[in-house]
Amino acid sequence: MNAPDRYERFVVPEGTKKVSYERDTKIINAASFTIEREDHTIGNIVRMQLHRDDNVLFAGYKLPHPLQYxxxxxxxxxxxxxxxxxxxxxxxxxxxxxxxxxxxxxxxxSRHSERFML
Structure with a gap:
């Protein structure tokens, strides 16, 4: 198959930062964080946690392309x-x-394993 190995999708290459920050020049107090080698699992968890913060007006995530991890x-x-x-x-x-x-x-x-050890 032409698809890369599954583990390669989640291993950050040497010299690549896991998270990069880019400020929005058009909107005050807005920015984008690019998180390398992650998918919907982390994106949705981080987004939902950000929504719990009263100071956050907007939080969202996207995958730019299915083949970009x-x-x-x-x-x-x-x-x-x-x-x-x-x-x-x-x-x-x-x-x-x-x-x-x-x-x-x-x-x-440990509580359940102790019960079965007796």
Whole structure:
């Protein structure tokens, strides 16, 4: 088949930045973040987390082309925040949520495995 190996779609090439930032020159407090080697999974999670922030006026993402393995996240914020602050806050909040989810999952696994070990 002519398609590249699946793992290549998610491995960032050497010398390529995972996330790049581009300010919007036409709209104040707006910017685009290009996230390399990601797809709808990360795009939708980040977008939904950004929507939880009261200072975010708009948050959306797109895949420029199905054969380009990157997403572009667009953020427009109020004057009380900046797109960079909103993006960093969303990523930190998601990191905390995923840590909590992993810990709860591991606690349930150990709780059930102890029951079966008896």
């Amino acid at each position: 990157k997403i572009i996240v667009r953020i427009h914020t109020t004057s009380q925040s900046s797109p960079m602050q909103a993006y960093n806050q969303a990523i930190n909040d998601l990191d905390k949520e995923l840590d909590h989810l992993r810990n709860a999952f591991e606690a349930e696994i």
